[in-house]
Amino acid sequence: MVVFVDGDVPCNVEGRQRVKSWLAALAKHHNRTLGDVSIVSCSDEELLNYNRQYLDHDTYTDIITFDHTEGTSLSGDLLISFERVQENAENHGVVFQEELRRVMAHGVLHLAGLKDKTPEDASAMRQAEDHALQMFHVEHPA
Numbered sequence: 195m196v197v198f199v200d201g202d203v204p205c206n207v208e209g210r211q212r213v214k215s216w217l218a219a220l221a222k223h224h225n226r227t228l229g230d231v232s233i234v235s236c237s238d239e240e241l242l243n244y245n246r247q248y249l250d251h252d253t254y255t256d257i258i259t260f261d262h263t264e265g266t267s268l269s270g271d272l273l274i275s276f277e278r279v280q281e282n283a284e285n286h287g288v289v290f291q292e293e294l295r296r297v298m299a300h301g302v303l304h305l306a307g308l309k310d311k312t313p314e315d316a317s318a319m320r321q322a323e324d325h326a327l328q329m330f331h332v333e334h335p336a
Contacts (some may be wrong), residue, residue, distance in 0.1 A: 196231045203276050205235035208291050216295075216330045217302055221268050223329065224306040229269035230262070231305070233298060241275040256282060257297050259304040272301035292327070299326035 196214045197217060198205045221228040221250055236244070238254050245251045256278035260271040274297055283293035303308075303322050310319040 195231065196228065199234040199235045199288050201236040201273070202240045203235050203237050205233065206276070207233065207294065211300065212330075213295070216326075217298065219245045220299060220302055220326050221306065223325075224303070226266045226268050226301075226306055228265075229267035231302070232270060232271045233269060233301075234273045235276050236273050236323055238263055238275050238277040239326040241273055241278070254278060257301050262306055263305050268302060268303050270301070271306060272298060274298070274301070296323050297325060299323050302326075 196217055198207050198210060217231065218228040226251065242252075242254055243254055243260060245255055248260075248313060249258065256275050258273045260273070261269070262269040274294070276294075279293050279297055281292055282297075283290045286293065300310075300319065302318060303326070308319050308322055309315040
């Protein structure tokens with residue numbers, strides 16, 4: 195079950211039922227089921243505090259994924275900086291909700307075991323994100 199949680203900023207996710215269905219389909223595409231996933235909206239500063247406290251990183255990021263997956267049921271907390279998502283959307287020339295879906299997919303893909311630390315892994319992650327976004331638009335149109 196996916197839940198949307200207001201962190202220190204509002205969790206403005208449009209089409210929540212479509213997003214939930216899409217994330218479940220994404221998990222299924224990776225031979226997993228979707229367990230309990232929380233999508234938490236944060237400011238840059240809030241996510242930076244989590245990054246420092248839990249990952250010992252002193253950098254801004256768009257998402258931190260806390261993985262609680264057991265077996266093939268994907269579960270975890272996706273803490274997302276809505277400020278970073280907005281800036282990324284502007285930099286990439288896409289609307290906020292599209293970039294937000296990319297970041298949510300990124301988190302679910304991490305729960306499914308994909309990594310992004312090496313250039314090869316980052317490329318595979320980006321391809322998986324692109325495929326996930328295609329799934330949203332094909333299988334979950336407005």
